[in-house]
Amino acid sequence: MTRKDNIGLINELSASERVFTTAQAFRLGVSRDALAKACASGRLVRVAHGAYRMAGVPPTEYDELIAVWKLTRPALFFHERASWEGWDGIVACGRTAASVLGLGDFYASPYRLASPRRMRSNASSATFAVRRVEREDVSFEEGFPVTRPERTLVDLILDDEDPSLVLDALRDARARGIDEDRLMVLVRGVCERPKAGIAPDLLFGEGTADAV
Numbered sequence: 001m002t003r004k005d006n007i008g009l010i011n012e013l014s015a016s017e018r019v020f021t022t023a024q025a026f027r028l029g030v031s032r033d034a035l036a037k038a039c040a041s042g043r044l045v046r047v048a049h050g051a052y053r054m055a056g057v058p059p060t061e062y063d064e065l066i067a068v069w070k071l072t073r074p075a076l077f078f079h080e081r082a083s084w085e086g087w088d089g090i091v092a093c094g095r096t097a098a099s100v101l102g103l104g105d106f107y108a109s110p111y112r113l114a115s116p117r118r119m120r121s122n123a124s125s126a127t128f129a130v131r132r133v134e135r136e137d138v139s140f141e142e143g144f145p146v147t148r149p150e151r152t153l154v155d156l157i158l159d160d161e162d163p164s165l166v167l168d169a170l171r172d173a174r175a176r177g178i179d180e181d182r183l184m185v186l187v188r189g190v191c192e193r194p195k196a197g198i199a200p201d202l203l204f205g206e207g208t209a210d211a212v
Helices: 003-017 022-027 032-040 063-070 078-082 094-101 149-158 163-176 180-191
Strands: 044-048 051-054 111-115 126-130 138-141 144-147
Touching: 003 022, 003 032, 003 051, 003 078, 022 032, 022 051, 032 044, 032 051, 044 063, 051 063, 063 111, 063 144, 094 111, 094 144, 094 149, 144 149, 149 163, 149 180
Parallel strands: 111 126
Antiparallel strands: 044 051, 138 144
16 A cells, blocks of 8 residues: 555544544554554654544544543444444543533543443553443543433442532532433432442432532
C-alpha cells in the first residue's frame, strides 16, 4: 500500500472515529509502521499506547477516557459497540459519568468504568468495577458510553462516594427530570445482591424527596 493510500485511510478512520486504535487501523489495512511514520511526521498524535488522533483535530477533555474505553475492545469500531446488538457492557460510570452528565461536583478523572467481567488497563488513570449495566441505562456522550442519571446515582453509592455529594447529584438529576420508577428498580435490584453494600435510604429515605 502506498503512503497516499495510508494517509487516505487514516483520514477516513479519523473522520469516523476521531480517536482510533492501532487495531482499527489494521482492519482497514494500515500497518503499525505506517502509524509510527505518521506520528513521526506530526500527522498523528498518540493519545495513549495504541490510540491516536489526527494532529489537526482539536483535542477534548475526554480523549484519554475515549482511548481507555476503545482499548478495552480495540478492534471494534464505534458503531459496532454503540448498537444495541453489539452492547458489551463496558461503560463510564460513577463519578466519571456524574461529571460528564453535570450531576453534582465530581471530577471525571481518575476514570471509573463498569464492565461485566474483570478488566485490566494499562492506564493508571482508570479503574474498573465488575458490574452488569443494561443497554437501556446507557447513553452515548462525547463519543463514548455513559450511564444514565438513574444508574449513575446507584453507582455513586456502590462506590462509597461522599453521601453529601451523592445528594447534590440527586438534586441536579431531579431538577432536570429523572425516571423515578427506573431508579427504584435499579436500587431494588442492587439491594437484592449479596453484600451489595448499598444504602437505598440515601435516595429514598424518609424525607429525602422533600429535602432535595
